[in-house]
Amino acid sequence: MMAAVLYGKEHLQVEEVAIPEVQSGDVLVRVRAALTCGTDVKVFRRGYHARMIVPPALFGHELAGDVVAVGAGVSRFRPGDRVVAANSAPCLECFYCRRGLENLCEDLLFNNGAYAEYIRIPGRIVERNTYEIPPHISYQDAALIEPLACVLRGLEETGLRAGDTVAVIGLGPIGLMFVRLAKVFGARVIAFGRRPTQLERAIRMGAEEAVSTGTDPNPVKTAKNLTNGRGVDIAIEAVGKPETWEMAVGMVRRGGCVNFFGGCPNESRVTLDTATLHYSEITCRASFHHTPMHVRAALDAVARGDIRARDFVNGEEPLTNLLEVMRHLMSHNGHLKTAILP
Numbered sequence: 001m002m003a004a005v006l007y008g009k010e011h012l013q014v015e016e017v018a019i020p021e022v023q024s025g026d027v028l029v030r031v032r033a034a035l036t037c038g039t040d041v042k043v044f045r046r047g048y049h050a051r052m053i054v055p056p057a058l059f060g061h062e063l064a065g066d067v068v069a070v071g072a073g074v075s076r077f078r079p080g081d082r083v084v085a086a087n088s089a090p091c092l093e094c095f096y097c098r099r100g101l102e103n104l105c106e107d108l109l110f111n112n113g114a115y116a117e118y119i120r121i122p123g124r125i126v127e128r129n130t131y132e133i134p135p136h137i138s139y140q141d142a143a144l145i146e147p148l149a150c151v152l153r154g155l156e157e158t159g160l161r162a163g164d165t166v167a168v169i170g171l172g173p174i175g176l177m178f179v180r181l182a183k184v185f186g187a188r189v190i191a192f193g194r195r196p197t198q199l200e201r202a203i204r205m206g207a208e209e210a211v212s213t214g215t216d217p218n219p220v221k222t223a224k225n226l227t228n229g230r231g232v233d234i235a236i237e238a239v240g241k242p243e244t245w246e247m248a249v250g251m252v253r254r255g256g257c258v259n260f261f262g263g264c265p266n267e268s269r270v271t272l273d274t275a276t277l278h279y280s281e282i283t284c285r286a287s288f289h290h291t292p293m294h295v296r297a298a299l300d301a302v303a304r305g306d307i308r309a310r311d312f313v314n315g316e317e318p319l320t321n322l323l324e325v326m327r328h329l330m331s332h333n334g335h336l337k338t339a340i341l342p
Helices: 038-046 123-129 139-143 145-158 173-184 196-205 219-225 242-251 274-279 292-304 319-331
Strands: 002-008 011-016 027-035 063-070 082-085 118-121 130-132 165-169 188-193 209-212 232-237 252-260 283-286 313-318 337-341
Touching: 002 319, 011 319, 027 082, 027 139, 038 319, 063 118, 063 139, 082 123, 082 139, 123 130, 123 292, 130 292, 139 145, 139 292, 145 173, 145 232, 145 252, 145 292, 165 173, 165 242, 173 188, 173 196, 173 232, 188 196, 188 219, 196 209, 209 219, 219 242, 232 242, 242 252, 313 319, 319 337
Parallel strands: 165 188, 165 232, 188 209, 232 252, 252 283, 313 337
Antiparallel strands: 002 011, 027 063, 027 118, 027 337, 063 082, 082 130
């Protein structure tokens, strides 16, 4: 089969490799759609991800497709089934899993290889984090559930309630998912982004206000002005820069909550005013990854039509063009997703 292999920093080759062998409990899936992701772009730029992928390795993790073979002992799926598989599965036995924090599992099993004609889904993921796609959902819609699950968990961590005012800083695909889901859950959303196209998309997703951080000299003051001087109930940072982490803290009201969703570069540091955190009782959370519960909830959200691939995917390319796509995404920050069709 043809597959994308990551060899190191910006070193990606689409080449012929052996079709993965299916072991007991595994499933082999023919990939019908694999979506690009900001994490994949970071991995391509850096050449590795300490927890998710060490080169040389097959690449890509957002996918949906058809089962073509099953290993011994597999009873939930059979050839011909349309399925979507998450990119990880927890052990369910470690310290963190026993406390309901499966995303922090000490033996979290990751799976890569979505940018390929076929992908092997390991038995643990087959058992705990693979789902049949409802007939009315397209492959591209289904492939959205991995990042959507991360967003759902992030919103859950904030304690969002209907009627809350939420600031979303950063309007790439993840930020726009936050905008859309916060709106679905009954929040008023104020979106902060740099590019006019991002601000326009945020309005289409349901944001009541869209503020340009490129032209607004004081986004924190603007957030306060739009909330009668109090500040927002929840601020979500979806950029991954120390300065926007600090901006998010400045936007929330007394008793408000900040979610540092965007991962900053290694060794980053932020400066936060302790008096503000203490006397205003600011809650600071950070969200990493997802759990099987959130993956199931993401598939349900897609099935209900809460969120659709057409709002986030603005192009289709064959697998042979993946290197060109990655280079484009690396130089066009904030670009939406591309569907790779092996």
